[in-house]
Amino acid sequence: MPRIGLDLPTLIHAATELADAQGLEAVTLASLAQKLQIRSPSLYNHVNGLPDLRRQLALSGLEQMTEQFTCALEDKTGGDSVRAFSYAYLAFARAHPGLYEAVQRAPEPDDRQLQEAGGRVVQMAVNALEGYGLRGDTALHAVRGIRSVLHGFVSLERQGGFGLPLDLDVTFRLLLDTFLEGVKVMQTKAGEGQSR
Amino acid sequence: MPRIGLDLPTLIHAATELADAQGLEAVTLASLAQKLQIRSPSLYNHVNGLPDLRRQLALSGLEQMTEQFTCALEDKTGGDSVRAFSYAYLAFARAHPGLYEAVQRAPEPDDRQLQEAGGRVVQMAVNALEGYGLRGDTALHAVRGIRSVLHGFVSLERQGGFGLPLDLDVTFRLLLDTFLEGVKVMQTKAGEGQSR
DNA sequence: CATAATAACTAATGTGATTAGTTTTTGCAA
């Protein structure tokens, strides 16, 4: 009965590879165990079942996002920040489709740790938008906006939702520019009656 | 051995209710059979296994979208069209979260019928954007843009991605206005060197 | 009224998650 010396990071790493290569669906205790050359019940020594494995994947994904984005935002100011953030977001989703998927499917509103990890990423988006001089609720709406834009694009791209043979990088750049132009205009208009 | 008289539409209807109420994950042959008061193998008389059931759900979802959007676009012209389309999109996703999910997870690039049904919906978005006088590739990028915006918002809203107690309808309106303002500006700028 | 198609069924198999209980290694303290 040889002992592998498996630990949680190794396990998550293997699961990440599976997810990124074959989609989150393909990450089962059975497939992961096979990849790690152990029997699936042995995984319970490291992880509390499949839901917990997915949760760990989501956490790991959020941490990696934070790290990547922090790196990408170094030395960026003003309008550069949003673009740097956005391209880093796109790059992450492309490099880690499975991990990105894991992050999306972890809504558990009562999971403190997960909420905080997600909050850190959102906060980076908030900061990145600061150069636009938005205030109060407008700023919050804008963050929701950029999140929608980024997630929407990334998500449609990943699932092959864009059929046409038209350069996706161009679409992304235009989309981002369009949204940011709109933000500028809207900001100018601000102060009128936009409640309810 | 009583015969229920089940048919495909009834079956899809029941599956839709399950999906909308408990999420697409909850639609299993077992749960559907239970809801319909039959044994799960009996479902194979109407549907070719779980993948086929999901496919039928996606098709049904796309048809309903087409119908709803057609209805919403009646009598709309110019700039009104995009907004009408967008609000109809939002309304559908809110009313049928499970069906919306089913539509998203049906990428099969070799499924002609599914591609066509999806194409019809995309075509409606193309038409809705026509009032903006976009030409050629720019128009295609714009359609990808509005799709990203709509899907991104709807998707984040559905999974509770927006934590704050800030009115989601307002966010949606602002997001849409912002993007469309951006489109106007970008359209004005068009004609310069934006290839690659 | 007879029969063919159909819609339901039961039985059985396979895969994956999970639990219980066992064995062996390993780390640490006497």
Next chain:
DNA sequence: TTGCAAAAACTAATCACATTAGTTATTATG
């Protein structure tokens, strides 16, 4: 060094779900 406790792996067993094969009864149609 020896011995023990915790941990990491295991086997065996159960449960849920999907799927297939083969059976039976109903319905529709000639």
